[in-house]
Amino acid sequence: MSQLSHYDEQGTARMVDVSAKPPTARTAKAHAFVRMSAQVLAALPRNPKGNPLEVARIAAIQAAKRTSDLIPLCHPIPLSLVDVDFGIEKDGIRVITSVACTAGTGAEMEALMAASIAALTIYDMTKALDKAIEITSLHLISKTGGKNGDYQRQPHE
Numbered sequence: 038m039s040q041l042s043h044y045d046e047q048g049t050a051r052m053v054d055v056s057a058k059p060p061t062a063r064t065a066k067a068h069a070f071v072r073m074s075a076q077v078l079a080a081l082p083r084n085p086k087g088n089p090l091e092v093a094r095i096a097a098i099q100a101a102k103r104t105s106d107l108i109p110l111c112h113p114i115p116l117s118l119v120d121v122d123f124g125i126e127k128d129g130i131r132v133i134t135s136v137a138c139t140a141g142t143g144a145e146m147e148a149l150m151a152a153s154i155a156a157l158t159i160y161d162m163t164k165a166l167d168k169a170i171e172i173t174s175l176h177l178i179s180k181t182g183g184k185n186g187d188y189q190r191q192p193h194e
Contacts, residue, residue: 063182100154
């Protein structure tokens with residue numbers, strides 16, 4: 038495993054200098070799952086706070102655009118796409134986020150931030166119905182571009 042790039046020789050945290058890296062097309066896709074009861078799922082269309090999935094979609098887009106404000110050593114990058122898909126399943130809601138940009142650094146954190154904030158927003162919008170809702174399985178699905186090349190999560194990971 039190579040040395041972590043966010044530390045200098047003395048072990049001090051630092052922002053990586055990406056100024057010499059040419060901007061290239063990059064994408065990233067992330068996943069989160071919001072586990073909830075059938076009763077909470079059935080109540081989604083009648084939620085008094087509004088449609089939880091549409092509010093979560095907007096929250097995810099905002100979160101992706103603000104990632105560098107919250108993750109200290111992330112670079113602000115010009116996102117050209119943030120897409121959020123929801124899958125209603127018998128035991129919860131699957132969140133898949135996709136981001137794209139042309140930049141000198143990747144967009145994995147933006148995709149992960151979008152997925153996590155979408156999941157948290159769904160929790161916030163439904164917690165009055167059940168405090169036992171769980172957010173699980175936050176992970177990167179794939180990424181393209183950059184010097185380290187492409188990544189595709191394997192089923193066993």
